[in-house]
Amino acid sequence: MNASAHEWQDAEVVATAEVADRIRRITLRPSRPPQGRTVQPGEHLKVLVGIDGSEVKRSYSIVDAAPDGSDVSLTVFHTPNSRGGSAYMHSLQVGDTLRVTQPQQNFPLRIGAPRYVLVAGGIGITAIRGMASLLRRLGADYSIHYAARSPEAMAYREELIAEHGDRLTTYFDSESVFLDAHALISTMEAGAELYMCGPIRLMDAIRRAWRELELDPTNLRFETFGNSGWYEARRFRVNLPRLGVSTEIGANETILEALQKIGVAMMYDCRRGECGLCQVKVTDVDGRIDHRDVFFSDRQKNASEKLCACVSRVVPHDPISATSTAQLTIDVP
Numbered sequence: 001m002n003a004s005a006h007e008w009q010d011a012e013v014v015a016t017a018e019v020a021d022r023i024r025r026i027t028l029r030p031s032r033p034p035q036g037r038t039v040q041p042g043e044h045l046k047v048l049v050g051i052d053g054s055e056v057k058r059s060y061s062i063v064d065a066a067p068d069g070s071d072v073s074l075t076v077f078h079t080p081n082s083r084g085g086s087a088y089m090h091s092l093q094v095g096d097t098l099r100v101t102q103p104q105q106n107f108p109l110r111i112g113a114p115r116y117v118l119v120a121g122g123i124g125i126t127a128i129r130g131m132a133s134l135l136r137r138l139g140a141d142y143s144i145h146y147a148a149r150s151p152e153a154m155a156y157r158e159e160l161i162a163e164h165g166d167r168l169t170t171y172f173d174s175e176s177v178f179l180d181a182h183a184l185i186s187t188m189e190a191g192a193e194l195y196m197c198g199p200i201r202l203m204d205a206i207r208r209a210w211r212e213l214e215l216d217p218t219n220l221r222f223e224t225f226g227n228s229g230w231y232e233a234r235r236f237r238v239n240l241p242r243l244g245v246s247t248e249i250g251a252n253e254t255i256l257e258a259l260q261k262i263g264v265a266m267m268y269d270c271r272r273g274e275c276g277l278c279q280v281k282v283t284d285v286d287g288r289i290d291h292r293d294v295f296f297s298d299r300q301k302n303a304s305e306k307l308c309a310c311v312s313r314v315v316p317h318d319p320i321s322a323t324s325t326a327q328l329t330i331d332v333p
Helices: 085-091 122-138 157-166 181-185 200-210 255-261 297-302
Strands: 011-022 021-031 041-053 053-064 072-077 097-100 114-121 140-147 168-171 194-198 219-226 236-240 245-249 279-286 288-292 307-310 313-315 329-330
Touching: 021 085, 021 097, 041 085, 053 085, 053 122, 072 085, 072 122, 097 114, 114 122, 114 181, 114 200, 122 157, 122 194, 140 157, 157 168, 181 200, 194 200, 200 219, 236 255, 236 313, 245 255, 279 288, 288 297
Parallel strands: 114 140, 114 194, 140 168, 194 219, 236 329
Antiparallel strands: 011 021, 011 097, 021 072, 041 053, 041 097, 053 072, 236 245, 279 307, 279 329, 288 313
């Protein structure tokens, strides 16, 4: 990747719009748009967001952009259990300025497959929508499977119906219509590729079905949220006996962020549970580990000997108890 892609630049907010329940579209005008190329499906921006008086890096997928990259649109879901980034992004007004990078690519669409299956859960449509548009323009064989809490929570629903017609299948929790990962994947022929972006439950189900059906792992491609898990985020305590420190992890912060606040040196990169650079050794746990990464295998997660500090958490043995607490004891590299 070009080194300039990691350089920070100013970007002005030129438009905002509510596109679904708790989902906002934010259009930015970077001071230095990409030169000599168009923004590609699957690309994202790194953004400096303000959280508790500090600037923290967050990554947001680009939902679409002007042909010359002069305007770039993000779509952000505001969740109470966010790490503060979504609240900041939803507070932006037209005329505000923030710091962003050039578009960066970690989720490229490979052209030339005999068939494509695109799967989005909730705000995951942000990464998938551009892929679907490109495949339609190319005349490719593709289908879209899009799951959301309700029709009101489904961003870009009408636009997707108008553009893709019966290639789009929707699923709504509110109507008890759920995506059956195994049934979907069992219909895929050899060579077909699946691209998915969504919450960890959906992604785990698809990866498990893909493995059970013994499909080519290189044809399964995904991008993560980095903040979705199997359990609601709760406050818990982390202990590092070797360093003689202990700290509380708030519901809206990660282990990585909390340890950095108290001066623990940590290695990290993606902050989305993908690269594994922030992994720590688990020496004891009072509760359940909520593995929210896509780095470790199911076997490694079941063993719970390590976790990704940038996304994974701990919940009490009884996750729905209001009074129970959890503790985690770790060692860092």
